[in-house]
Amino acid sequence: MSSHHPIIDSHIHLYPSSELSTLAWCTPDHPLANQRSVAEFRAATSTTGSDSESTPHPQLSGFIFIETDRKNDGSQDWTGPLQEIAFMRRLATGEPNPGEGHSAEDAKLCLGLVPWAPVNLGPEKLGEYLERAEKQAGPVAWSKVKGFRYLLQDKPNGAGLSDQFIEGLKLLGRKGYVFDVGVDQHRRGRIQLEEAVEMIDRAHDGVEEGEKVAFVLNHLCKPDLTIVSQTDPAFIAWRTAMFTLSKCRRTYMKLSGCFSELPDQLKQRPAQDIFSAILPWLAVVVAAFGPSRTMFGSDWPVCTAGVGDDAWKKWHKIVDMVCDLAGLSPEDQAMLWSGTAKEAYKIEC
Structure with a gap:
């Protein structure tokens, strides 16, 4: 077990x-339209309490902070992204x-950072941005x-295939950075x-x-988890893509983000029920990428929308069930829970 x-x-x-x-998606009525801090994350993962003084899960080494979609005016205005940095x-x-909800002690939990970058503008402007970002950081x-990361899920078809975008990705590879891929088959x-x-x-x-950029696929590429039949064309297309994507040894998959793709009535169900409902997708990911290229991720706090404050713990249980059902060895479980993330993101801890 993961413990x-x-x-x-x-x-x-x-x-x-x-x-x-500065958040592109944030409206006053959005369920996540208030501060999300390390203190709240500690409480979400805690096994001992839910107050701001809670300690995180005893086995939690830390997290990777992924950019949060700041406004950027089609990549022309870097004010919001640099403010995030x-x-x-x-x-x-x-x-x-004052009031940001983290402390000097919390710095050790921050193992990695994945900011936004204007990959779509090509290597020259991307290089300029990286210089400004490094100075800001x-x-x-x-x-x-x-x-x-540069989200593709809300961009026009073909956005990630322009010559400028491809050359931007090659620049990231030459500099030793990974690219987090955010696409959305469901929508x-x-x-x-x-x-x-x-x-x-x-x-x-x-x-x-040695200069090929590594790709980290987010959230199983957001499949439609409302499908009830594995003969559905959408499931077949997704499954085919997973095995195709996995053929490239420099691609990794995050076992994350599933709660957002569930039908509303399933989100409140116990972990066992959700696991049973999405098992076909989970099985494909483990079969395609294997534990050495699959990594645990919660997508907190997005995972809490419609699920509740116990979402992190519920997803943790589901991934535990994946390990058990797949019969993963202790070494393979160690890779899924932390080893793959350390390898993909070059983290030493």
Whole structure:
């Protein structure tokens, strides 16, 4: 069971209340339209309580902070993303502004940072942004920057296939960074999966092995978990894409984000019921990528929407069930819970 293995949560989001207006998705009535801090994350993972003084899960080594979709005006305005990097700096150095909900002690939980970057603008502008981002981050936080993300799930078809985008990805590879891939089959259809396959192929074409950018696929590529039949064309297309994507040894998958794709009536069900309902998808991921390229991630606090404050613990139980049903060895379980994240993001802890 996972209680015997260190845990790295490979996918969480954090943001202070003072910067809510910079979040592209945040409206006053949004269920996540208030501060999400390390203190709340500690409480969400705690096995002993739910107050702000709670200690995190005893096996939780730390987390990887993924960018939270700041406004950027089509990548032309970098104010919001650079402001997020300044927040990341305060977190990584343990120097919060008053009321931000983290402390100097929490800095050790921050194992990796994945900010936004304007990959779509091509290598020249991307390089300019990286220089500004490094200056904004400072040496301590910049040493924790392991990769970058530019969400494709809400962009026009073909956005990740432009020559500029592909050359931007190649620049990240030359600099040793990973790229987090956010696509959405559930709402955008199979074309998102097909383009992800082509994007990876083109980004690696003609590139020496040591300079190929590694890809970390978020949230199982957001499949439609409302499907009830494995003969549904959407499930078949998703399953085919998973095995195709896994053929590239420099692709990894986050076992995360499933709660957002569930039908509403299932979100409140016990962990066992959810596990049973989504087992076909979980089984495909483990079969395709294996534990050495699959990593645990919670997608906190997004996972709490419609599920509740116990969402992290519920997902933790579900992933535990995956390990048990798959009959993973202790070594393979250790990879899924933390080893794969350390390898993909080059984390030493």
